[in-house]
Amino acid sequence: MSVGLTEYLTVAVVLFVIGFVGVLIRKNTLVIYMCLELMLVASTIAFVAFSRFNGTMDGNVFVFFILTVAAAEVAVGLAIIVALFRRRQTVQVEELNALKN
Template sequence: MVSLNAYLILGAILFSIGAVGVFTRRNVLIIYMCIELMLNAVNLTFIAFSRFLNNMNGHVFVFMIMTVAAAEAAVGLAIIISVFRNKETIYVDDINLSKG
C-alpha cells in the first residue's frame, strides 16, 4: 500500500515543475501548458486525500477543476491567437501591452 505522503510528494514535485516552467519559459503556449500541469498536480492531491479520507467529495472538486481548465484553455488560447494577430509574436518578452 502506497502511503498518502508519497502521493502528496508526487503532487508537490509536479506542481513545482509547473511553477518553474511558468517563471522560466518565455513562450506563452508552454506557460499555458505549465499551468495545466499545475492544475493536474492539484487534482492528484485532491484524489489522494479523497481516497485516504474515504470521502468522495474530492472527485467532484476534480470534476469542477477539469471544467475550469477546459474553459480557461479555450479562452486563453483565443487570447493568444488574437495577441498573435496584432503583435506577430508569442514570446512574453515582446508582449508588454500594460507596460509592466
C-alpha cells in the same frame, strides 16, 4: 514500504513546483500555459489522493469541477493568445512589453 498518502502528495508537490518553475522561466506563452495546466493537474492528484485515503467523495467531485473549469479556461486562453498573435505577430513574453515604461 507500502505506498500511502505521503507518496502521492510528494508527486503532487513535485509536479506543482515543476509547473511553477516552468511558468517563471519559459518565454513562450503557449508553454507557460501548458505549465499552468500542469499545476492544475498536480492539484487534482492531491485532491484525489486525499479523497481516497479519507474515504470521502468530495475530492473526487471537486476534480470533476476542476476538469470542467480547466477545459473552459484553455479554450478562452488559447483564443486570447491567437487574438494577441494576430495583433502583435509574436507570442514570446519578452516582446510583449507594451506596458513597459
